[in-house]
Amino acid sequence: MCGVVVDLWWDGRDGVDGSRAGCGPAPDQGAHVIDLNAVRADTPASIERVFLDSAGSSLPPRQVLDAVIGHLRREAEIGGYTAGRERADDLEAGYGVFADLLGAEPDEIAFTDSATRSWLAAFDAVPLTAGDRILITEVEYAGNAVPILHRAREVGATVETVPSDALGQVDVEALKELLDERVKLVSLVHVPTNNGLVNPVKEVAEAAHEVGALVLLDACQSLGQLPVRADELGVDLISGTGRKWLRGPRGTGVLVVRRSAREVLRPRLVDLHSGEWVSPHEIRLREDARVFELWECSIADRLGLIAAARYALDLGLEQIRRAVADRADRLRRGLAELPGVVVRDIGEQRSGIVTFTVAGRRVVELRDELAGHGVVVSTSHAGSTLLDMTKRGLDEVVRASPHYFVEPAQVDQAVEAVSRCAR
Structure with missing residues (x-):
């Protein structure tokens, strides 16, 4: 390669x-x-x-282009469903590739059509009720702040901002002062979109877990330029995109859902891929991270995303x-x-x-x-x-x-x- x-x-x-x-x-x-x-x-x-x-x-890189364009041509030759079945093993192997990339297990990986979709799917599954608290940082991205504020208003939760320290990153000591058992989620941007800083992730995760809060890491700008490993950072959820530093196609994303977090989350946007219809009035949802995936996706783009991850791992x-x-x-x-x-x-x-x-x-x-x-x-x-x-x-x-x-x-x-x- x-x-x-x-x-x-x-x-x-x-x-x-x-x-x-x-x-x-x-x-x-x-x-x-x-x-x-x-x-x-x-x-x-x-x-x-x-x-x-x-x-x-x-x-x-050309390897990503070859993967995407090659599969689109194959779909034109034999149809999308048949072409997809031909690549079933490669698609399945992609979960292992991203597990290696992100310091997770294959059953903790889900693929989506964007970092936004990944982040929203995870956030929407966090149980929130009146009186709950959500903590964000001063470098929160609007793509996260809008749904956070929208949902908080709907359920009666509060949104509070953790101050930054003198250098600009999240002040971990100030975070500890804000944490209590009512904090259900800490939304942390790893690398902000508008400045050069890198936030201290592991320290935030350790503090949040002391009170049982989940940590959702927005790795949109870090995945592909920095090592982003769930096992080292200690966060519960990681959202990322393919189109930025990972050099994959647009319209691709990834979500890491740690096994421990799956016991807490309540996925709401589900379909026949996320679960199965087992009787006229009963469904059974998947027990792995793929419960956050939907049936329809671009197979060509996903193959390109997997190729981009392999390229990064090889380098x-x-x-x-x-x-x-x-x-x-x-x-x-x-x-x-x-x-x-x-x-x-x-x-x-x-x-x-x-x-x-x-x-x-x-x-x-x-x-x-x-x-x-x-x-x-x-x-x-x-x-x-x-x-x-x-x-x-x-x-x-x-x-x-x-x-x-x-x-x-x-x-x-x-x-x-x-x-x-x-x-």
Whole structure:
């Protein structure tokens, strides 16, 4: 699929193999690092432009394209049902692939058509009644906040915000002060959509479990750029998408439901895949995570999602993390040196998302102007992360998210493009 090389480190400034100037820490002696030439050959569009929008929708490698397009062609030849039966074993194996990726068991994995669908299915199954409490953080995403506030209003629950610490991530000590037996759910965003921080997940989970609360981790922006393992993080539920850092197709998602959480959850959106009709007035729901799946799905896209997960596992999650951190740190340093440019990232641990503003420029105009220079970025606005953006006095930011397939020289090219726009 894609190769690795041993003891190869790309020079962060001049592109010469073997030098570490400006790259940060080198990998451990003998560690495998990503073969940049190989992954770029798998991603031709990464050569044509400086692609810095993996936090939006990344570029899939050719292996993912082959899986999706190949199956669509097969459906055109013999029909969707027959083509699906041909790939039954591959689809079943996908649960094991994602179990490996996410530190879970195969029966704790469910596939959906988006991170939103995964998150909503899990949240909707959390039993809530009047007087219950839901805790969110200051970097909660609007896609979660809207259904949380909507359902809380319906059932009479309350929604409270856990303060952030001085560095921007959730304040675990403040969380502990808020926790009691009425807290039924802690909604935690692993990597926010609008800044560079990574929240401390394990500490939050340990504190929440002291009072019996469930922890639903939104890993939409972390899955595919950071190791996300349920067995290490200790959370009860994880929602994720295929289209971002995992480099899978749009319209794909995954949900992790730990066995311990299944005893508490009450799935409400079910169909003939989630359960079976055993008598005229009786049904029997599945006992594994697939109770959160629905019958109809795109087989082609799911095969592409599984191919994307295999691709990431073959490269190595730690190797991906290092490469993304290298590109993002390089971009932050370059932008911070430009007059009129302010890097807006917060947090003690930083992710691959780099946000910034340019004095006197609207972010949408910057995005479009950078596209004219061959640099692809996106934007983030206050409505998507209202609490955080309001607290920091921001209406909008430019969001750049370099993946491992971006050359260090391309990062410098992006910095130069921003410099031209700022002038």
